[in-house]
Amino acid sequence: MxxxxxxxxxxxxxxxxxxxxxxxxxxxxxxxxxxxxxxxxxxxxxxxxxxxxxxxxxxxxxxxxxxxxxxxxxxxxxxxxxxxxxxxxxxxxxxxxxASNYSLGVNIFFKLNEFLAKVMQRFPSYDIQMEEIHHTEKKDSPSGTAITIAETIIENIGRKEKWVEGVANFQAELGIRSLREPNVPGTHTVIYSNDEDSIELKHIAHSRxxxxxxxxxxxxxxxxxxxxxxxxxxxxx
The missing domain is CATH 3.40.50.720 (NAD(P)-binding Rossmann-like Domain)
Structure with a gap:
């Protein structure tokens, strides 16, 4: 080819x-x-x-x-x-x-994220946060992958209306914390938490x-x- x-x-x-x-x-x-x-x-x-x-x-x-x-x-x-x-x-x-991300593992992660969001729609006591970490050369923030993850959560959880970069100030916002560190291909984490416990869904890329x-x-x-x-x-x- x-x-x-x-x-x-x-x-x-x-x-x-x-x-x-x-x-x-x-x-x-x-x-x-x-x-x-x-x-x-x-x-x-x-x-x-x-x-x-x-x-x-x-x-x-x-x-x-x-x-x-x-x-x-x-x-x-x-x-x-x-x-x-x-x-x-x-x-x-x-x-x-x-695709915002061509990793097979990330795309399986997308499907798990969608499934978990549908489940957590039923449990409003859990707030949702996101974090993404990439190499310092990355131009955009949040990453396209993080935005894809966030949009899926918003589609499936009625209490979230939009994503914002950084800390969410309102319950209807989904905050995405973006970090830039040397030599990090990409790490994405979704965190559901309340006073009793937390659930984390994470994908870590080891290389490009x-x-x-x-x-x-x-x-x-x-x-x-x-x-x-x-x-x-x-x-x-």
């Missing part, structure tokens, strides 16, 4: 290493918006993997859709423009896959390889698919 990398930071390099080890060819590495994409098209590119920066993601994804190249993105911090990308994908009959492997597995699955897709379709849990 011929893969184009849009974004060639630490994640892009790890994706390349895993893709090559699985027999694929990386035919291009575009690391900034000044580099030309003219050499790449749907005839020589099976899939594009987009892990760039929030200010570049929409342009990168849109270019792929217009070129007819299936694209998967893991860039966070740009989702305020998601609707225009979704609309373009449908207009172009394209293929767009998005889990995220990168998930992205390559999705890239292998994506050709031939159409529409706006995500990890629910890929995992079919």
């Amino acid at each position: 011929n893969i184009l990398l849009l974004g060639y930071g630490k994640m892009g390099k790890t994706i390349e290493e895993i893709a090559v080890s699985r027999g694929h060819q990386v035919i291009g590495r575009i690391d900034n918006q000044m580099e030309s994409k003219e050499a790449f098209n749907k005839d020589n590119t099976d899939v594009a993997i987009e892990f760039s920066q929030p200010d570049a993601a929409v342009e990168n994804i849109s270019w792929c859709l217009r070129m007819g190249i299936p694209v998967l993105s893991g860039t966070t911090g740009w989702l305020g423009q998601r609707n225009e990308v979704v609309d373009l994908c449908r207009e172009e009959s394209g293929t767009f896959f998005y 390889r889990g995220f990168a492997l998930g992205a390559v597995l999705v890239a292998e699955w994506l050709p031939g698919k159409k529409g706006v897709l995500g990890m629910d379709e890929f995992l079919d849990l």
